[in-house]
Amino acid sequence: MKISKAVLSESTKLSQFIKMVFDSSVANFYSDQGNEEFYKYITPKAIEEQLQKDHWILKAEIDKKLVGIIEIRSNNHLSMLFVDPQHQKRGIGRQLLVQAIKLIKQNNSSVKMITVHSSPNSVTAYEALGFKSVSDEKEVNGIKFTTMEMKIPE
Numbered sequence: 001m002k003i004s005k006a007v008l009s010e011s012t013k014l015s016q017f018i019k020m021v022f023d024s025s026v027a028n029f030y031s032d033q034g035n036e037e038f039y040k041y042i043t044p045k046a047i048e049e050q051l052q053k054d055h056w057i058l059k060a061e062i063d064k065k066l067v068g069i070i071e072i073r074s075n076n077h078l079s080m081l082f083v084d085p086q087h088q089k090r091g092i093g094r095q096l097l098v099q100a101i102k103l104i105k106q107n108n109s110s111v112k113m114i115t116v117h118s119s120p121n122s123v124t125a126y127e128a129l130g131f132k133s134v135s136d137e138k139e140v141n142g143i144k145f146t147t148m149e150m151k152i153p154e
């Protein structure tokens with residue numbers, strides 16, 4: 001498996017991949033309004049705009065096929081982690097997180113904590129990855145999430 005930084009010209013491929021994983025694993029937990037809100041966030045244009053601001057994405061590929069992505073905002077917030085349903089529970093999410101933390105530290109060695117707004121289906125996975133809940137579940141614009149944080153290992 002190869003993990004590398006995604007580039008602007010891949011926004012359509014990234015958008016299609018994220019929508020496919022979202023529809024199969026997350027959409028059922030949100031209202032229609034929540035799903036629409038999420039789709040707006042992951043259009044190719046929105047992804048390009050975010051990459052040109054303060055977001056970056058690492059992609060995981062097997063035989064050049066996209067199998068996972070992690071998106072980091074402001075170098076301290078995990079805004080998306082999506083693994084192809086057929087490749088889940090094989091350590092790809094963890095490897096993406098480990099590589100993202102390396103890059104966060106390279107970018108700014110003073111970052112000590114990362115946060116995530118976990119969807120209801122992935123709180124247990126984030127706990128296994130080292131995050132702890134810091135609030136009860138909230139719902140904003142139909143999107144349900146639990147704020148979690150993790151101390152970055154030294």
Ligand SMILES: CC(C)(COP(=O)(O)OP(=O)(O)OC[C@H]1O[C@@H](n2cnc3c(N)ncnc32)[C@H](O)[C@@H]1OP(=O)(O)O)[C@@H](O)C(=O)NCCC(=O)NCCS
Pocket residue numbers: 021022025026080081082083084087088089090091092093094095117118119121122124125126128129
């Ligand atoms: C959450 C997600 C990214 C995890 O990716 P993954 O590649 O399957 O995770 P890994 O195989 O690296 O597993 C990491 C740890 O989480 C645990 N885990 C993974 N999926 C889990 C699940 N559905 N329920 C409980 N634990 C889970 C694993 O057992 C592992 O723990 P361990 O090392 O103690 O055994 C993946 O399930 C996914 O894409 N889900 C749908 C999209 C989503 O909800 N993303 C989060 C949006 S905020």
